[in-house]
Amino acid sequence: MDPPNDFEALTKAFSGFGVDEDLMVSILGKWHSEHLESFRKRTPKFFLEDERLFERWDDHHIACLTKEFPRFKDIVVQWIMHPWERDARLVHEAITKGPQAYGLLIEIACTRSSEELLGARKAYQSLFDQSIEDVASRLEGIERKLLVALVSSYRYEGSRVNEGTARLEATTLAIAVKNVDKKNPIEDDGIVRILTTRSKLHLKAVVKYYKEIYGKNIDEDLDTLMSLKETLQCLCNPQAYFSKVLNDAFKDDADENTKEALTRVIVTQSNVDMKEIIEEFDKQYKVPLTQKIEDVALGNYKDFLVSLIRRVA
Amino acid sequence: MASLRLPDSIPSPAQDSERLSLALQGRGVDEKVIVWILGHRNAIQRKQIKDTYQQLYKESIIHRLESKLSGVLKTAMILWMNEAPERDAILANKALKKKGKKINQLQVLVEIACASSPDHLMAVKQAYCSLYECSLEEDITSNISTSLQKLLVGLVSSYRHDRELVDFNLAKSEAAKLHEAIEKKQLDHDDVVWILTTRNFFQLRATFVCYKQSYEVAIDQTINSSGNGDLGSILRGVILCIVSPEKHFAEVIKASTVRYWTKDEDSLVRAIVTRAEIDMTKIKGEYFKMNNTSLDDVVTRDTSGVYKSFLMALIGAKI
Numbered sequence: 001m002d003p004p005n006d007f008e009a010l011t012k013a014f015s016g017f018g019v020d021e022d023l024m025v026s027i028l029g030k031w032h033s034e035h036l037e038s039f040r041k042r043t044p045k046f047f048l049e050d051e052r053l054f055e056r057w058d059d060h061h062i063a064c065l066t067k068e069f070p071r072f073k074d075i076v077v078q079w080i081m082h083p084w085e086r087d088a089r090l091v092h093e094a095i096t097k098g099p100q101a102y103g104l105l106i107e108i109a110c111t112r113s114s115e116e117l118l119g120a121r122k123a124y125q126s127l128f129d130q131s132i133e134d135v136a137s138r139l140e141g142i143e144r145k146l147l148v149a150l151v152s153s154y155r156y157e158g159s160r161v162n163e164g165t166a167r168l169e170a171t172t173l174a175i176a177v178k179n180v181d182k183k184n185p186i187e188d189d190g191i192v193r194i195l196t197t198r199s200k201l202h203l204k205a206v207v208k209y210y211k212e213i214y215g216k217n218i219d220e221d222l223d224t225l226m227s228l229k230e231t232l233q234c235l236c237n238p239q240a241y242f243s244k245v246l247n248d249a250f251k252d253d254a255d256e257n258t259k260e261a262l263t264r265v266i267v268t269q270s271n272v273d274m275k276e277i278i279e280e281f282d283k284q285y286k287v288p289l290t291q292k293i294e295d296v297a298l299g300n301y302k303d304f305l306v307s308l309i310r311r312v313a
Numbered sequence: 314m315a316s317l318r319l320p321d322s323i324p325s326p327a328q329d330s331e332r333l334s335l336a337l338q339g340r341g342v343d344e345k346v347i348v349w350i351l352g353h354r355n356a357i358q359r360k361q362i363k364d365t366y367q368q369l370y371k372e373s374i375i376h377r378l379e380s381k382l383s384g385v386l387k388t389a390m391i392l393w394m395n396e397a398p399e400r401d402a403i404l405a406n407k408a409l410k411k412k413g414k415k416i417n418q419l420q421v422l423v424e425i426a427c428a429s430s431p432d433h434l435m436a437v438k439q440a441y442c443s444l445y446e447c448s449l450e451e452d453i454t455s456n457i458s459t460s461l462q463k464l465l466v467g468l469v470s471s472y473r474h475d476r477e478l479v480d481f482n483l484a485k486s487e488a489a490k491l492h493e494a495i496e497k498k499q500l501d502h503d504d505v506v507w508i509l510t511t512r513n514f515f516q517l518r519a520t521f522v523c524y525k526q527s528y529e530v531a532i533d534q535t536i537n538s539s540g541n542g543d544l545g546s547i548l549r550g551v552i553l554c555i556v557s558p559e560k561h562f563a564e565v566i567k568a569s570t571v572r573y574w575t576k577d578e579d580s581l582v583r584a585i586v587t588r589a590e591i592d593m594t595k596i597k598g599e600y601f602k603m604n605n606t607s608l609d610d611v612v613t614r615d616t617s618g619v620y621k622s623f624l625m626a627l628i629g630a631k632i
Contacts (some may be wrong), residue, residue, distance in 0.1 A: 049597060114442075118472065119350060121472050122472075125474045125475075125476075126443060129474065129476060129478055130474055130478075131471070131473055131474045131511060131513070132470055133470075133471055133472070133510075133511040134473075134474065134511040134513070136511075136513055137507035137508075139510045148507060148511070149470070152467075152470035152472070152511075153450075153470065153472060154438050154439075154442075154448060154450075154470070155437070155448060156442045156446065156448040156451065157442070158442070158446050160446040160447065189459075189462075189463055190459075193450075193454055193466065197448060197450040197451050197466065198451065199447075199448070273410050297359065
């Protein structure tokens with residue numbers, strides 16, 4: 001037993017994504033009450049001196065642990081779950097959370113294939129006895145029109161693109177973006193129709209023509225229009241989108257919703273385009289994704305994440 | 314209830330295919346045999362014949378029928394031989410691409426969205442993407458005026474819940490919202506579109522009942538008397554298809570025939586072919602109530618030849 005090192009190791013075992021179960025068993029399992037008392041007294045990060053003279057666990061940290069311990073359970077359950085049920089439950093969670101979670105609705109509606117989205121809609125009906133669009137039509141906020149149309153979409157997925165129409169729609173989009181002071185583009189029926197009925201290949205062409213005609217990437221003009229920006233990114237460049245979501249999850253000030261994305265992205269994209277996401281992450285943030293996960297995640301949760309990624313890398 | 318009558322014992326698909334092949338051989342075509350066989354087979358049996366014919370003769374029976382038949386009989390038979398999702402995708406495409414189309418030609422979109430199950434609508438959309446290399450929504454956008462796009466795209470995009478779940482408080486409040494929108498002539502208001510396109514059919518029927526209770530006049534009559542043009546006409550079609558598809562199709566058939574001739578062959582064929590295996594018996598009942606004449610008599614009177622025999626077979630008429 002080596003108290004200073006053990007205390008440090010144990011503190012680390014509680015401080016990341018997930019918890020280091022093995023370390024906890026090997027250290028804590030041997031401790032008697034005097035070791036526990038020592039740990040409590042010497043770890044002000046977790047314990048406060050209560051006025052009634054006992055070392056009290058900090059409430060905020062307990063709340064964190066309530067989220068960290070189940071991360072392994074969550075990833076296992078999500079991984080086994082049918083993708084339709086998984087997406088339906090994610091959508092339901094997002095709808096319950098309200099406007100702060102609308103990005104998740106956009107993510108699911110735009111990054112899934114037409115059949116996958118239809119599957120999610122079917123599962124949602126089985127689980128919650130309503131259609132997603134029915135519930136979405138009663139959401140609050142200006143994103144409502146866009147969200148209802150996005151979750152209702154069944155896009156053509158073939159290779160045919162009408163270049164002339166794509167070029168025209170690039171101009172329509174540009175005009176709408178320029179007139180943002182008069183009207184938010186996502187409240188415009190025509191813009192919503194383009195975003196929600198065109199194939200992904202067509203929209204990539206629209207983005208290409210935007211660059212050709214106006215000399216810059218469209219997302220440079222969309223900084224104040226987050227929903228529109230996210231929609232286009234999810235539809236045209238999902239790897240960049242997921243890469244960013246992962247990076248946000250690793251940030252020090254990330255809240256629980258942002259951190260949950262680590263599980264969600266790895267699980268939902270593992271059989272889709274994980275390879276491309278890993279490459280994009282490497283390119284954007286100059287550190288391999290597996291390395292980052294090794295640094296910040298712990299225990300069984302970390303091992304599971306790494307093995308899911310290693311399958312494709 | 315389907316009106317299609319099947320014989321007590323059905324030959325095997327191979328036997329049927331052989332007889333059909335004979336009827337389609339040579340310089341002429343034996344239309345009577347084709348109608349006699351195919352006019353008395355249900356969807357599953359027709360698919361079996363299609364597959365067997367392909368295996369035996371290395372050719373699609375639909376292609377063969379297309380090359381040998383002509384006129385209205387050809388139109389009707391090709392629709393009949395396609396599986397329901399492809400058939401409706403073809404009908405939707407035809408309606409959208411027609412030059413100088415009138416508003417009632419868009420009824421087929423309303424029928425597909427509102428007079429059949431949500432699963433069927435999805436199957437039609439999948440078939441549409443395969444057949445025409447774009448989505449149904451995109452073709453609606455390219456071929457329909459902007460004022461009607463929002464409603465029509467909304468109608469075909471929706472995958473409604475199919476359980477009988479009704480929230481009566483919601484029905485009441487949404488009846489009020491609809492009433493307000495109709496009075497203000499805002500028929501393309503987002504709320505109107507969302508209510509009509511995303512709620513399940515049982516919920517909407519309850520909403521329409523609440524409407525009648527609250528305002529003492531049926532919702533479609535309010536739309537009618539506000540004189541709301543093309544959009545109003547489509548909306549009335551939506552409401553009728555949800556409340557009573559039999560009445561809708563009885564009206565379609567009535568509008569398509571005039572004493573001694575058929576003025577709108579396409580609509581007559583569509584109504585009969587698409588509903589023969591669904592609710593043609595009920596439609597005939599409604600038709601009689603409306604016109605005091607049986608549909609059998611009208612088809613006998615207004616059509617002729619082998620085409621007439623085909624329609625009579627589909628509507629289960631006593632020959």
